[in-house]
Amino acid sequence: MQRARLFASLAAAWLPWASVAQAQEKDVQEVRVRAAPRAPRDPVTATVSADEARHVAGTQGDVAKVVDNLPGVARPPLGSGQLVVWGSAPSDTRTYIDGVEVPSLYHGSGLRSVINSDLVASVALLPGGFGADYGRTLGGTVRVETRALRDEGVHGYAGADTYDASAFVSAALGSKVRAGVAARYSYLDALLAATSARDIGDYFPIPRYRDYQARIAIDLAQGESLDVTLLGSHDALDRTVASADPAKTRTERTEGGFHRVYARWKRTTREAEGIEVTPFVGYDQTELTTSFGGNPTKLDVGSMRYGMRASYRVRFGRKVVASTGIDASGTASQIVRRGSLTLPPREGDIAVFGAPPSDDTTADDFSTHVLDVAPHLSLDVKLGDLTVTPGVRVETFLIEGERLLPTFGQKPDVGFSRVETAIDPRLLVRYQPMPRLTFFASGGAYHQAPEPADLSAIFGTPALGLSRALHASLGERITVLPGLTAEVTGFYKTMSDLVVRSRSVTPKLAQALVQDGEGRSYGLQLLVRRELGHGLSGWISYTMSRSERRIAEPAARYRLFDFDQPHVLVVALSQELGRWVLGARFRYASGVPRTPVVGAYYDAVSDRSDPVFGLHNGARLPAFYQLDARVERSVPLGKDVLLALSLDVQNVTYRENAEEVVYSPDFRQRGYIRGLPTVAVVGARLEF
Incomplete structure (x- = not known):
């Protein structure tokens, strides 16, 4: 009955907020960390054009990778592709392509984004305090809007570099129909195997990835269009921690991918008014397998994803614009988990890289279903120089599973089904007393459902509910000179009811996880940016922050969040000189916390030494810094044909940054896993 009510509400709530089509130059793309038609509603923003993004050193011309260089984003662990935004866990930040959620912005290695840059029109990073049209997350959102296909002729490119090869082609199939397809395939693993030691993957995971995109676009009428898009991505990553004793060699394999198909119908009526409806369906697959000698651990999650995002935006007079809509998303998952209760590790676990897992092993095979139907409403009210945007989002989660308790003998399983509702108010304020000066503030409540794997009756807790966060920000933006802007933003965020591992040595039945976690x-x-002018562009991005966690109990003290980075600095510059483009990027980031080993004892039963730990996250890895450089040269080969050559040199400073701390088997000696030294990425691209 509860599910029937939710589907009824999904069918009844119609025509939400609409993104209004914007006039764009056909040959120009933009990467915007700002939703342009809704800039007053999402004030914590920065804007980077695609031309600038392609020239940023260290990105290898991948437009979406510019997100890592923006304020509020911490440097991710090497080879992870994770986004840590405003001190939130990587799993708490959502990525959307045309409003359709995908598992990640990047392939698992972080070397490439999951979508071809030639299909990208805008990328919006909202680290927090965003409006009511998005939710189901405690962290930020990354929103990728794809570009319109060109409406005449055949265009595209074919290119290759040290990492991979890719191609894109689009064609006009008449005056109202266009089609495009893109694909990418990596071969870095084969290249390294042919030119380097075969054991290079022992410390640096060598990625294997591929992705594809296809689209057909139809102009139905004036101001009305229909796009059908297919997206797909696949990753595989292997790592080995070698040992003189083969029984103690640890291997880890991560494999996963996603597929999406969605249709997007848009109709624009007049300025600031329009309708957009985007239904979608897809499938996600993630498999993590680790082994330490003869003790393998496996987590396999396959999820059918479906939903719809619909929106309606209408103007009332000259001062009020209303945005309403519905955001629905369902996930039906089948989970297989075997092995140690402590693997994969969770945030807050105290562990040593490469250490053996606990001896306790078990298994579970179960299914879950989580459906969220969220109608939302907001108003843009302009009062002179002041714009106020109050909003509200009503999250209604249906959480279901087939097993409330572990299976006992022949006793039949008892499932569970419950509905949890959260009302999330949001408020955005923008005050512009003069054209060059803007003050802004934002705040709101946000909720997030538990991960499907955490609803296990053995490894997790089926009774887990919603986690909650409160966001607040305050800042100002000033245009110092034409083309030169400076923006400073202060933020504060609290998190509660976070899912953590039970501290009990013998947890209660079906309660291996509890919601006793709190965070802040x-x-x-700071962002100082020089927009593209006279061939020069660049920015300085600096974030000073602190992120902490604790257990919600009397007298509990905060500890450092596992991904806490107090200081992150990025300086990026590029200069066009005729057909040459020169670029450089410098990055500095504080080392992430680690729990030090202060001693060890010998376990005769297991015939191994076990560590004695010091203060939880009481030490840090050494700070990271690196200088990257990029050189590009374009060569015309004829009418509408261009050859672009590039050289992207990473780590010009030749600094072997510490990426992880490791110990000898008896824990008497300590060392570091180092990042790669200087790496040159050579590429060529033929455009037509």
Whole structure:
């Protein structure tokens, strides 16, 4: 009955907020960390054009990778592709392509984004305090809007570099129909195997990835269009921690991918008014397998994803614009988990890289279903120089599973089904007393459902509910000179009911996880940007922050969040000189916390030494810094044909940054896993 009511509400709530089509130059793309038609509603923003993004050193011309260089984003662990935004866990930040959620912005290695840059029109990073049209997350959102296909002729490119090869082609199939297809395939693993030691993957995971996109676009009428898009991505990553004793060699394999198909119908009526409806369906697959000698651990999650995002935006007079809509998303998952209760590790676990897992092993095979139907409403009210945007989002989660308790003998399983509702108010304020000066503030409540794997009756807790966060930000933006802007933002965020591992040595039945976690994150971020002019562009991005966690109990003290980075600095510059483009990027980031080993004892039963730990996250890895450089040269080969050559040199400073701390088997000696030294990525691209 509960599910029937939710589907009825999904069918009844119609025509939400609409993104209004914007006039764009056909040959120009933009990467915007700002939803352009809704800039007053999402004030914590920065804007980077695609031309600038392609020239940023260290990105290898991948437009979406510019997100890592923006304020509020911490440097991710090497080879992870994770986004840590305003002190939130990587799993708490959502990525959307045309409003359709995908598992990640990047392939698992972080070397490439999951979508071809030639299909990208805008990328919006909202680290927090965003409006009511998005939710189901405690962290930020990354929103990728794809570009319109060109409406005449055949265009595209074919290119290759040290990492992979890719191609894109689009064609006009008449005056109202266009089609495009893109694909990418990596071969870095084969290249390294042919030119380097075969054991290079022992410390640096060598990625294997591929992705594809296809689209057909139809102009139905004036101001009305229909796009059908297919997206797909696949990753595989292997790592080995070698040992003189083969029985103690640890291997880890991560494999996963996603597929999406969605249709997007848009109709624009007049300025600031329009309708957009985007239904979608897809499938996600993630498999993590680790082994330490003869003790393998496996987590396999396959999820059918479906939903719809619909929106309606209408103007009332000259001062009020209303945005309403519905955001629905369902996930039906089948989970297989075997092995140690402590693997994969969770945030807050105290562990040593490469250490053996606990001896306790078990298994579970179960299914879950989580459906969220969220109608939302917001108003843009302009009162002179002041714009106020109050909003509200009503999250209604249906959480279901087939097993409330572990299976006992022949006793039949008892499932569970419950509905949890959260009302999330949001408020955005923008005050512009003069054209060059803007003050802004934002705040709101946000909720997030538990991960499907955490609803296990053996490894997790089927009774887990919603986690909650409160965001607040305050800042100002000033245009110092034409083309030169400076923006400073202060933020504060609290998190509660976080899912953590039970501290009990013998947890209660079906309660291996509890919602006793609390967190807070606060800081200041700065962005000074020189927009593209006279061939020169660049920015300085700096974030000073602190993120902490604790257990919600009397007298509990905060500890450092596992991904806490107090200081992150990025300086990026590029200069066009005729057909040459020169670029450089410098990055600095504080080392992430680690729990030090202060001693060890010998376990005669297991015939191994076990560590004695010091203060939880009481030490840090050494700070990271690196200088990257990029050189590009374009060569015309004829009418509408261009050859672009590039050289992207990473780590010009030749610094072997510490990426992880490791210990000898008896824990008497300590060392570091180092990042790669200087790496040159050579590429060529033929455009037509």
